Amino acid sequence: MTMLADCESAATRLRESMVKRLVQAGVPEDRAWRAAVEEVPRHRFVHGFYLPTDRCDARGLRIWEPVTAELDRDRWLATAYSDTALATQLNGEEPDWGDPRVRPGGTPTSSSAPASLVLRMWEDAEVAEGHTVLEIGTGNGYSAALACARLDSSHVTSIDIDPRRLKAASNALHDCGYEPTLAVADGLYGYWPEAWFDRIVTTCSFRTVPPALIAQTRPGGKILLTLTGWLHGRARALLTVAKDGTAEGPLLSGTISFMPSRTHVVPPFGDSAHWAAGLSDKPRAARHGPERLTAMDEDANHLRFLVQSAVPTAQMLTIDGIVHVIDISTGAAATLTPANGGWQVREGGPVRLWERVEQIVDSFDGADRPGPESFTLYVRGGEQHLWHPRMPAFPRLGIR
Secondary structure, X not given: OHHHHHHHHHHHHHXXXXXXXXXXXXXXXXHHHHHHHHHOOHHHHOOEEEEEEEEEOOOOOEEEEEEEHXXXXXXXXXXXXXXXXXXXXXXXXXXXOOOOOOEEXXXXXXXXXXXXXXXXXXXXXXXXXXXXXXXXXXXXOHHHHHHHHHHOXXXXXXXXXXXXXXXXXXXXXXXXXXXXXXXXXXXXXXXXXXXXXXXXXXXXXXXXXOHHHHHOEEEEEEEEEEXXXXXXXXXXXXXXEXXXXXXXXXXXXXOOOOOEOHHHOOXXXXXXXXXXXXXXXXXXXXXXXXXXXXXXXXXXXXXXHHHHHHOOOEEXXXXXXXXEEEEOOOOOEEEEXXXXXXXXXXXXXXXXXXXXXXHHHHHHHHOOOOOHHHOXXXXXXXXXXXXXXXXXXXXXXXXX
16 A cells, blocks of 8 residues: 555656646646646556667567566656656567566557647647547547546547457546546547537547548538648648638648558558559669658658648658659559769659659749748638648649
């Protein structure tokens, strides 16, 4: 009993410190959300998690270390109240936190988002007292707990495609006194039994706006979601739903990285040699090299998002210094090879992939490289498109 009391006392101190750091950083702006983060014990929702190390095994795979209260209580608590994303599942495999093992390699398929990110999403969605909300991607339940503390459990619905994740989240929420509506469901289809919602917030990313989410939002209600694609460009959109079932709204500044919906993950593209066999024998000099898209900064991310909106089923991979751009839907392909300080491109198939990429980059540069917040996303009937007033060559960048 004393050990449990000591743990809760330490958790309370760490939570208070976390709140102070968040407030100093300007998150959250709404005092009601601040009260929620002060109330919700994050450590109750992360019984165990993996942290990446700087070590690799003999195959070059990064080592992930498990962290639990049993292994190292102080490290577990301190990390739980750091503003850090915590990987709670790798490769879709549910860990045995009673006997966790060090893991070589693996890709996070579920995580506990940092408190600052969760609060930013709820605030950006303009959630207010009395709203009913649908959260897509329950994960470990911490985000849903904050919404319950802010709005009351009766106003919160949260769904997740993974029944094991949802069961663990349900137990944690119940133990903390929160009772939102929970369901195992694919976020592509929302949750009809509780519709209509005033706000829908997704904590996973989609390639396109799921029509069901628009249909389940009250007229005048808002949907905040993260869009991503197979070129790994990301954008956030805040859509307002109209009475006629259309929706529109701006892209928001700043990038947030959520794992893709499991039905929207990147498919394998096969053997690059197979794709290269259909390329033209006559290379040309590329007007723009791939570095404009591959840089790891917000500008490159934004440009990747615009490009992938124009070539939504294209993928890009670098193998031995050669950049392959492949569209498994149309059968088009392109390769870029370094040459004379620049790049040579070969293309094949029904779509000149890299030429289309270059056209988008030209239009983007010609408009003085406008930021995300100057674009509007429209969803009307079966069409979804971006629009920008200074990109007349491409007023509609198709998102399919």
